[in-house]
Amino acid sequence: MPDLLLELFSEEIPARMQARAADDLRKMVTDRLVAAGLVYEGAKAFATPRRLALTVHGVPAQQPDVKEERKGPKVGAPEQAIAGFLRAAGLSSIDQAKVQADKKGDFYVAVTEKKGQPAINVIGTIVPEVVRAFPWPKSMRWGSGKLNWVRPLHSIVATFGPETEEPEIVRFAIDGIEAGNVTRGHRFMAPSAITVKRFDDYVAKLNSAKVVLDAARRADMILHDARNLAFAQGHELVEDEALLAEVAGLVEWPVTLMGAFDKDFLAIPDEVIRATIRANQKCFVLRDPQTAKLVNKFILVANEEAADGGKAIVAGNERVIRARLSVAKFFYATDLKTKLEERLPKFSQIVFHEKLGTQEERIARIVALAGELAPLVGADRAKAERAAQLCKADLLTEVVGEFPELQGLMGRYYAEAQDEDEAVAHACEDHYKPKGPDDLVPADPVSVAVALADKIDTLVGFWAIDEKPTGSKDPYALRRAALGVIRIVLDNELRLRLLSAVNKAYAEIRGPLRGGSLHNTVNAVQVELLSFFADRLKVQLREQGARHDLVDAVFALEGQDDLLLIVRRVEALGKFLDTDDGKNLLAGVKRASNILGIEEKKDKRTFAGTPDAKLLTLPEEKALASGIAAAKAEAAAAVAKEDFAAAMTAIAKLRPAVDAFFDKVKVNDDDKAVRENRLKLLNEIREATRAVADFSKIEG
Secondary structure (H helix, E strand, C coil), X not given: CCEEEEEEEECCCCHHXXXXXXXXXXXXXXXXXXXXXXXXXXXXXXXXXXXXXXXXXXXXXXXXXXXXXXXXXXCCCCHHHHHHHHHHHCCCCHHHCEEEEECCEEEEEEEEEECCCEXXXXXXXXXXXXXXXXXXXXXXXXXXXXCEECCCEEEEEEEEXXXXXXXXECCCEECCEEEECEEECCCCCCCCEEECCCHHHHHHHHHHCCCCCCHHHHHHHHHHHHHHHHHHCCCEECCCHHHHHHHHCCCCCCEEEXXXXXXXXXXXXXXXXXXXXXXXXXXXXXXXXXXXXXXXXXXXXXXXXXXXXXXXXXXXXXXXXXXXXXXXXXXXXXXXXCCHHHHHHHHHHCEEECCCEEHHHHHHHHXXXXXXXXXXXXXXXXXXXXXXXXXXXXXXXXXXXXCHHHCCHHHHHHHHHCCCCXXXXXXXXXXXXXXXXXXXXXXXXXXXXXXXXXXXXHHHHHHHCCCCCECCECCCCHHHHHHHHHHHHHHCXXXXXXXXXXXXXXXXXXXXXXXXXXXXXXXXXXXXXXXXXXXXXXXXXXXXXXXXXXXXXXXXXXXXXXXXXXXXXXXXXXXXXXXXXXXXXXXXXXXXXXXXXXXXXXXXXXXXXXXXXXXXXXXXXXXXXXXXXXXXXXXXXXXXXXXXXXXXXXXXXXHHHHHHHHHHCCCCCCCHHHHHHHHXXXXXXXXXXXXXXXXXXXXX
């Protein structure tokens, strides 16, 4: 079957837009092909700085014929209705329609056959539609044309045909640009016109014209050559996946070169050097494999094989990097002249949020909360409060102003430079962590206290003013903050009562603001935040293979705000429910809950309270009541020791008595008193299991 080759050749497309644009091109074209009845075998899109390309193979040569039926008026309908039907169906006489019977009588039906068009004609309609509707993040009209495109569009290649024949050009024009079979190679090394046929021919000719079409191959070439260059000099490449992808989008023919800068600049922190070189010149830095410290070399990626071997290109990059590093060195030296605490008064003029006060007020809240949390996480209170006081100060430094991604890290460097305690300095950096699922979790107690205080203050504050995440929108990264709290607590195996921490944070927020800006009470914040943490914990545990309904079953119990104990309960519950005893007991509890639900709804009352022993006449009733009493006592004792596996074992002993009860005892006895007593006994089954979890929340 025929294949389609499409190329849109333009001025340089921003690297950050290329991957998305290639994917959009593939999806938009193939979706329209399928909608037109042209089901293809496969498609792949590509992007370079100057072109978007698409190959679709296995496209039918022709659309399938389509038969359409149009239902008309009833047989014997007025002539006016029949005439309107004939016009709409394109028939010249009613004899051309067939009569079809249904429940309401006989109706006229027009059957028309629409012959499929050649695929090349359909493609000629589809591609202009796609190009005109293309969703660039930013686009504009260029020159006198009407087309909105990211950069001026110069030419279009569109060929279609089977491998065994010469492909045809798909005939269409966009904004005066006629589709053809001519493209161009590398801007500098092979700018001449190239005539192409199908995809394999296109790729080979581009490669000969110094254009590597596949971005993944360009990235592999850069990485391989950069590693080899570094290794040859006894260094190691500091790999950067995001930078590699960006640089691969800046060149069509990658050529890696090595440059150098003055050793004096190595006095600057490594991260500042790397950020400077990365942000300004899109270059990679190198390190000593023995010490892991940076060396005064860098790798750049050129877009051509220069006649002088790249000397001029390297020299140009070295000049720019020298200037940029000089500025960074000046910023760093300037920052060191002012102590972190001396910067704090400026925060009184910076608003954190109009309803949550200034940064100064927020820092004061974090200090107070970190002090309260310190003994709970094994941290020195004075150090935790000192770290909390200084942890945001680097936001006002020159280096962080230039490179915001270095906030926290620079706080550690500046704290170390002014001889702060090591735990305080590291907390300045670590209190932002974890920033994502792959980030490390703070482990030092002082860092833990400040990190928790920072995140809990954020969460409580935005819940208090009723600015919670909605749908996919989370402008204040509150989901990330909650997951951060969960990971810190679980990874460090901390015993932290969330509701108590929320209460303390709320009190600090309410104090300076006197409640004027707060929309929610502390009780409302506690309830809503606990539910929010439950949702985030489900996400965390689901990634580890746990069931979300077990988290619900544990959170449904009152006062469950100790995340570590919740997880341990969930783990024990999951293991228990994997056993036959667990599965059968769950079925029994579900049956008891269902019966209770029906009868409580019927009687409009609950059946709480201790059953009357005098009304327990059948041996199965007595055995169940005795078993429940023993199981509740044993489970409660085990839970008090936080031995949830033992609590499950105690509850499991109820299984034979529950099975026997349902097998031999009629719950809805004719005697009202006996019925009520037996329903109370069912309620006792439900209550006994609540020592561990609310079984009604468990699926299955």
